[in-house]
Amino acid sequence: MKYLSLSTKAYVTIMQLHKEVPEEKLNAVIKEFTGKIYQKPPVRSSVRRALRVKTIYKIDVLELEYPYVLLYVECEHGTYIRKLIHDIGEVLGVGAHMRELRRVKTGPFKEDETLITMHQLSEAIYLYRKLNDDSEIRKAVLPGEYMVSHLPKVVVTDSAAASITYGADLAVPGITYLHSSIRKGDEVAVFTLKGEIVATGVAMMHTEEILEKRRGIAVKTKRVIMERDIYPRREKEK
């Protein structure tokens, strides 16, 4: 879950301006709020109220109908949108507040065909339980691997997977496939060749380095997800 809570978020939100401002000024001020911004968490918040730096990757005005501005905001985890809108209002000099908010993206999860309502979910559960039809619940409950789908990936041999579940780090000879452009220090996800998640870890080498070197620790294991003894430990490396 950590990999989702620390991931990029996107929102669609309605900002209500307290007075009209020229459209050019509105656009210019909103543009100033992209990139690194300082934000003081609101009074009612779950974190310490010290000034923090947050990155706003994107803000777009989707629609403008005074006093309402429909915004799309893509930002770093932990950004307070209500506060962001309040601050935009301050800089505009007229004041503004958040009217409505909808999160449209959490890491890899977005409003696509996998998004389901409570109603659909409860129907899927009913179908499965009462009519023994698992087609809908299979669409509703995705394999846990989707939770790390946004991380760079490394695929390992069966015995390397087994060793990792017993706490080992991943050495270069255990790797069979990997993603391009992995940088040292990147958070990566380690999979079996069947596509099962084994663990998450931190890359100790770039992709190129892994391809060059034939030994050494490529990924330091951080969190093991696979249960032990699904794969045997002592199979010889071919």
Added chain:
Amino acid sequence: MRGLEFLKKLDAFAMIDREWILVKEYETSENYGKNPEERTVNELLRLGVINLDKPPGPTSHEVTAWIKELLGIERAGHAGTLEPL
């Protein structure tokens, strides 16, 4: 190579645009493990994820409790670690 196909599906889902590089030819044993898409529903419920369109009103906590209860009855006392979004 269906496992790799599944991983490419995850890439597409997350809109990741990275190439796959073969480091060493290897075949995974058919005797152990299985492709995530071949899991039974009960296996999916042990470590699955739901991309839920939460209605405004109830808190995430309330919705989570509700879903756990709905799925929990099905599992008839089996302790699971469903992690709803």
